[in-house]
Amino acid sequence: MKFIVSSSVLLKQLSAINGVITTNPVLPILENFLFVIENGNLTITASDLQTFMVTELEVEAKENGSVTVPARILLETLKNLPEQPVTFSIDESSYTVEISSDNGRYKLSGESAVDFPKKPPVSDAYNVDMSSEVLGAAINNTIFATSNDELRPAMTGVFVKLDDTNITFVATDGHRLVRYRRVDVSSDSGTSIIIPRKALNLLKSTLPSDNTNVSVEFNLSHAIFRFNTVQIFCRLIDERFPDYENVIPQNNTNHMSINRMELLGSLRRISIYANKTTHQVRLKITGSELQISAEDLDFSNEANERLTCEHNGEDIEIGFNAKFLVEMLNNISSKEIALQLSAPNKAGLIVPAEKDSNEDILMLVMPVMLNNYV
Missing domain, CATH: 3.10.150.10 (DNA Polymerase III, subunit A, domain 2)
Incomplete structure (x- = not known):
C-alpha cells in the first residue's frame, strides 16, 4: 500500500x-x-x-x-x-x-x-444543528465549572437539555453553578444528556472560529459532533444530574450593579491576602459602596478596598471563595455585571448586564461562612 x-x-x-x-x-x-x-x-x-x-x-x-x-x-x-x-x-x-x-x-x-477498537454505532439518534460559534460559547461559559471529583461522575461533565424553545447547558461542582441557555437552538426531542469534560475540551480546541455548522447526533449512550472534515464520537455520562433548578434562589432582594473589570481587578489584588486554604474574601455592601476585604490570620496578612456600585436593597455582608468569583468574572464579556443576593448564608447570582438577545447566562456561587472578625 x-x-x-x-x-x-x-x-x-x-x-x-x-x-x-x-x-x-x-x-x-x-x-x-x-x-x-x-x-x-x-x-x-x-x-x-x-x-x-x-x-x-x-x-x-x-x-x-x-x-x-x-x-x-x-x-x-x-x-x-x-x-x-x-x-x-x-x-x-x-x-x-x-x-x-x-x-x-x-x-x-x-x-x-x-x-484498533471500532467506534460505536449511534442508532435511534436525535439530531440537532448549531453553529460552531454557539457551541463554542456554550462550552466556554460552562466547562470551567465542572467538577474534578470522579466519585460524582455526573458533575464531571456538562448537562445539556433540549426543549422545543431552547437548549440549556449546565455545569456545577457543588460550590458554583453555571446555566447557559440559547433560544436560537431547539429540538422537540425533550432529551437531556451529560457530555464528558474531555470531549468538550477537544471540541473547544478544534471548533472553527467562523460560523461553521456543527451537526450533533445523540442517543442515550453516545454523541457525534460533525463539522468540516472532523468527527468526534464520545460516550455520554450515564448518571443522574443534580436538580439544579431548585438550587437557584428566586427571591433576591439585594441587587448590586458594578463594573466587571473594576471588581475583577480588586478581587485579584485582595485575594493575594486571603487564606490560602479557603480563599475567603468578604463583600460588605453599604449604600452605594462595596468594601472588599480579606485576611490570613496565620500570617497576619490583610487587605481591603472600596469600590463604587449601584445597590438596591438592605446592607449586607457575605463571604465568597475569591477563586470562584475571579473565574466567573473572567468568563463574562459584559462591561457591567449584577450581583443578586438574598442572605449571607444563601447562594449569590452573577448575571451579565449586557448579553446577546439569543442567550441567557446565570452564574451561581455558594457563600463561605464568615469569621466574626471586624
Whole structure:
C-alpha cells in the first residue's frame, strides 16, 4: 500500500485529533493513529476508547488499505519536515511504514488495523444543528465549572437539555453553578444528556472560529459532533444530574450593579491576602459602596478596598471563595455585571448586564461562612 500527501496538510489534520490520545492508554495500540485508505480518501482515527476523533483528507493513492502508525514519532517527524509531498509505503505483511521525503527516508513500526477498537454505532439518534460559534460559547461559559471529583461522575461533565424553545447547558461542582441557555437552538426531542469534560475540551480546541455548522447526533449512550472534515464520537455520562433548578434562589432582594473589570481587578489584588486554604474574601455592601476585604490570620496578612456600585436593597455582608468569583468574572464579556443576593448564608447570582438577545447566562456561587472578625 502506498500513498502521497502534503506534509503540512497531513500535520494539520493529525494535530487536530491528537488531543484525544493519552500517555498511558488502556490498550497500547491507542498510542497509534488508524489510517484507512478508500478510493483516494484517507480517514485517520485517534481514540482513548471513551472518545474517538476522525478526520479525512484526499491523498494520491492507487489502492485501498489500512494500518496503524505510532502517533508521537509521526507527529514529531512531520513537525520537523519542510512543506513537501511525502510518500508513505506500508508493508502489509510486517506493518512497517516507510516515509520518503526530499530529505530522506524514515521507517516506523506500525500495527495491524484489525486490532484498533471500532467506534460505536449511534442508532435511534436525535439530531440537532448549531453553529460552531454557539457551541463554542456554550462550552466556554460552562466547562470551567465542572467538577474534578470522579466519585460524582455526573458533575464531571456538562448537562445539556433540549426543549422545543431552547437548549440549556449546565455545569456545577457543588460550590458554583453555571446555566447557559440559547433560544436560537431547539429540538422537540425533550432529551437531556451529560457530555464528558474531555470531549468538550477537544471540541473547544478544534471548533472553527467562523460560523461553521456543527451537526450533533445523540442517543442515550453516545454523541457525534460533525463539522468540516472532523468527527468526534464520545460516550455520554450515564448518571443522574443534580436538580439544579431548585438550587437557584428566586427571591433576591439585594441587587448590586458594578463594573466587571473594576471588581475583577480588586478581587485579584485582595485575594493575594486571603487564606490560602479557603480563599475567603468578604463583600460588605453599604449604600452605594462595596468594601472588599480579606485576611490570613496565620500570617497576619490583610487587605481591603472600596469600590463604587449601584445597590438596591438592605446592607449586607457575605463571604465568597475569591477563586470562584475571579473565574466567573473572567468568563463574562459584559462591561457591567449584577450581583443578586438574598442572605449571607444563601447562594449569590452573577448575571451579565449586557448579553446577546439569543442567550441567557446565570452564574451561581455558594457563600463561605464568615469569621466574626471586624
